[in-house]
Amino acid sequence: MKVCVLYDSVTGNTRMLAEVIEKKYAALLVENPAEADVVFLGSWTDKGSFSEKMKEQAEKIQGKKVFIFGTCGFGGNPEYYERLFERAAALLDESNTVIGHYYCQGKMPMAVKERYVSMLREHPEDKKLEASIQNFEEALSHPDPEDLERLSELLDGLELD
Numbered sequence: 001m002k003v004c005v006l007y008d009s010v011t012g013n014t015r016m017l018a019e020v021i022e023k024k025y026a027a028l029l030v031e032n033p034a035e036a037d038v039v040f041l042g043s044w045t046d047k048g049s050f051s052e053k054m055k056e057q058a059e060k061i062q063g064k065k066v067f068i069f070g071t072c073g074f075g076g077n078p079e080y081y082e083r084l085f086e087r088a089a090a091l092l093d094e095s096n097t098v099i100g101h102y103y104c105q106g107k108m109p110m111a112v113k114e115r116y117v118s119m120l121r122e123h124p125e126d127k128k129l130e131a132s133i134q135n136f137e138e139a140l141s142h143p144d145p146e147d148l149e150r151l152s153e154l155l156d157g158l159e160l161d
């Protein structure tokens, strides 16, 4: 059984998840996805989907068992995580089998909050902006140890073969 972990992480959140996976399967890791039986595909969320870089990678994978993982700024809504997972899974060739998925919230750059705050100054009545600022604050601590532990436990229950 060989495992390959492919991911894109700009600010390190998704890398934290990738490191949990790499540690779990340290003895099975290969660098080339073509040699792997199982490919873990991870991405940060860019405009509601995998990053462009990971979209390209995902579309190339054939005949593998695939586990999809990622982080996103918008948290606290399991349905959103499901939607992100389904969009990522839809990138895959039909010859692959999806064996699992995991998403959690990931902190965003401070510039995002600054943009919300200046927009709120222009539109103080905008409740959506207030909610976005609250979500930004909540995201700051993620991925947290519980997010990583939940992934680790999910992997413990995962059948690779």
Ligand SMILES: Cc1cc2nc3c(=O)[nH]c(=O)nc-3n(C[C@H](O)[C@H](O)[C@H](O)COP(=O)(O)O)c2cc1C
Pocket (backbone or CB within 6 Å): 008, 009, 010, 011, 012, 013, 014, 015, 043, 044, 045, 046, 047, 048, 049, 071, 072, 073, 074, 075, 105, 106, 107, 108, 109
């Ligand atoms: C340009 C840009 C677009 C983003 N788009 C979304 C999005 O559509 N939905 C979302 O929930 N988070 C979005 N985010 C937040 C990131 O996906 C999130 O902070 C992620 O954890 C970053 O992962 P990384 O540290 O692995 O790069 C966006 C961030 C940036 C910089």
